[in-house]
Amino acid sequence: MSRSDDKSARSHVGRTYSLCIYPRLSAVISTCCSVLASKEDTSADVIKKVVALLGLDSSKNYVLAEVKESGGEEWVLEGNDSPVQRVLLWPRRAHEDHPQNEGYHFLLQERNTDGSIRYVHLQSVSKEKEDRRLVERGFLPRQQEDYDDLCNLPKLTENTILENLKTRFLKHKIYTYAGSILIAINPFKFLPIYNPKYVKMYDNHTLGKLEPHIFAIADVAYHTMLRNHVNQCIVISGESGSGKTQSTNFLIHCLTALSQKGYASGVERTILGAGPVLEVSVQ
Numbered sequence: 384m385s386r387s388d389d390k391s392a393r394s395h396v397g398r399t400y401s402l403c404i405y406p407r408l409s410a411v412i413s414t415c416c417s418v419l420a421s422k423e424d425t426s427a428d429v430i431k432k433v434v435a436l437l438g439l440d441s442s443k444n445y446v447l448a449e450v451k452e453s454g455g456e457e458w459v460l461e462g463n464d465s466p467v468q469r470v471l472l473w474p475r476r477a478h479e480d481h482p483q484n485e486g487y488h489f490l491l492q493e494r495n496t497d498g499s500i501r502y503v504h505l506q507s508v509s510k511e512k513e514d515r516r517l518v519e520r521g522f523l524p525r526q527q528e529d530y531d532d533l534c535n536l537p538k539l540t541e542n543t544i545l546e547n548l549k550t551r552f553l554k555h556k557i558y559t560y561a562g563s564i565l566i567a568i569n570p571f572k573f574l575p576i577y578n579p580k581y582v583k584m585y586d587n588h589t590l591g592k593l594e595p596h597i598f599a600i601a602d603v604a605y606h607t608m609l610r611n612h613v614n615q616c617i618v619i620s621g622e623s624g625s626g627k628t629q630s631t632n633f634l635i636h637c638l639t640a641l642s643q644k645g646y647a648s649g650v651e652r653t654i655l656g657a658g659p660v661l662e663v664s665v666q
């Protein structure tokens with residue numbers, strides 16, 4: 384019996400090749416079993432050799448599967464397919480060396496009596512691998528720690544929304560979009576995100592392109608008003624103490640800065656001064 388734990392895979396011995404077969408008969412990761420085969424040897428011949436070498440139950444039905452990518456699809460070889468011919472189609476680097484973790488290897492698997500193949504890997508592991516593969520190929524979005532727009536959450540439940548808002552809040556990201564709606568969480572402390580640099584950054588930007596911000600809302604309203612010549616309205620809603628007045632102040636600050644193009648003016652102070660009067664009259 385020739386078993387090897389090293390990376391040796393295949394070498395030329397005249398017209399005979401050394402193939403590295405990984406038995407996948409238990410959930411435990413197996414080591415490679417090296418067998419000599421020629422181009423004329425079929426998959427059934429190679430299986431016989433591996434079964435004999437490893438002392439496996441020969442009454443059972445086995446198949447060889449060709450894997451061309453680690454964690455990728457497996458191609459089951461027919462009994463009369465030649466494994467050596469398959470290897471000769473692999474890239475040259477895989478001819479010399481085909482460790483399991485780099486793809487390009489053969490698996491020995493058991494076949495059930497109904498013809499289906501017995502997969503011994505735990506389902507969760509396979510699913511994880513499959514998901515990783517789909518992400519790498521761009522079929523699934525990359526897992527993010529947090530989403531700046533709730534509409535992008537892969538799973539939309541009350542729990543995921545609250546978790547996402549919490550994760551962002553802990554990173555001092557108090558603003559989150561839900562489409563074109565801005566959710567603000569009161570930080571009850573000063574954050575350095577309201578200076579003129581931020582006004583400039585959000586000036587005439589496209590909503591959603593930058594990190595969510597109250598200035599983004601002011602900017603969109605201001606530029607839509609200029610473009611469409613129609614009055615705009617921003618609705619601020621929240622329970623007592625949630626930060627409505629503060630948010631209004633930030634909006635006015637941004638709107639006056641945009642309209643004055645950064646020049647200090649008394650307009651902001653005048654509007655802000657009218658705030659408490661308006662609040663009292665609304666109540």
Ligand SMILES: Nc1ncnc2c1ncn2[C@@H]1O[C@H](COP(=O)(O)OP(=O)(O)OP(=O)(O)O)[C@@H](O)[C@H]1O
Nearest residue numbers: 569570571572573622623624625626627628629630
């Ligand atoms: N973005 C913010 N950054 C820092 N502090 C904030 C922010 N928003 C709110 N606060 C803090 O929370 C306090 C309460 O906010 P605010 O007065 O705006 O709430 P409100 O929703 O207007 O309350 P009410 O409905 O009772 O008038 C503010 O005095 C301020 O200290």
